[in-house]
Amino acid sequence: LNPNEKPPNCSSRFGTDPLPWNYLFGAMKALPRSLLYNRDAMQNFALFSEPIIRLVDKLVGATNAMRCDVTASNGDKVTLRIAHSDLEQCVGLATAAFALEMVKKDKQTVPPGVWFPSELGNEARKNILEVSKEDAFVYEL
Numbered sequence: 001l002n003p004n005e006k007p008p009n010c011s012s013r014f015g016t017d018p019l020p021w022n023y024l025f026g027a028m029k030a031l032p033r034s035l036l037y038n039r040d041a042m043q044n045f046a047l048f049s050e051p052i053i054r055l056v057d058k059l060v061g062a063t064n065a066m067r068c069d070v071t072a073s074n075g076d077k078v079t080l081r082i083a084h085s086d087l088e089q090c091v092g093l094a095t096a097a098f099a100l101e102m103v104k105k106d107k108q109t110v111p112p113g114v115w116f117p118s119e120l121g122n123e124a125r126k127n128i129l130e131v132s133k134e135d136a137f138v139y140e141l
Contacts, residue, residue, distance in 0.1 A: 097131035
């Protein structure tokens with residue numbers, strides 16, 4: 001893909017193991033926005049569900065996988081598949097990689113602010129993906 005072109009469409013798929021978690025994530029779409037935007041309710045839900053999630057993760061693991069498909073306006077396509085055995089490590093690596101690009105003194109590739117990945121420059125995306133793939137057991141681009 002041309003690094004200067006902004007894709008007209010970007011979709012991603014998120015999967016986790018065991019399979020029932022995927023159905024629970026999907027079921028969240030059925031909840032009213034007013035409930036999802038209710039900070040106290042969501043905090044209580046998080047506090048209630050965390051011990052259950054931790055127990056299940058200890059029993060079966062915390063595998064996390066993601067697939068991102070990008071199609072440029074000229075029809076070119078790129079797919080990224082990445083999987084980590086631990087969701088927290090995966091999220092931590094991605095967050096740290098993004099932050100590192102923002103605070104580089106010699107060659108900052110991400111200016112301060114909130115950005116969609118497609119809005120970042122080619123070098124920033126390359127650097128972030130390089131750090132994010134650490135310890136991934138699947139990494140295909």
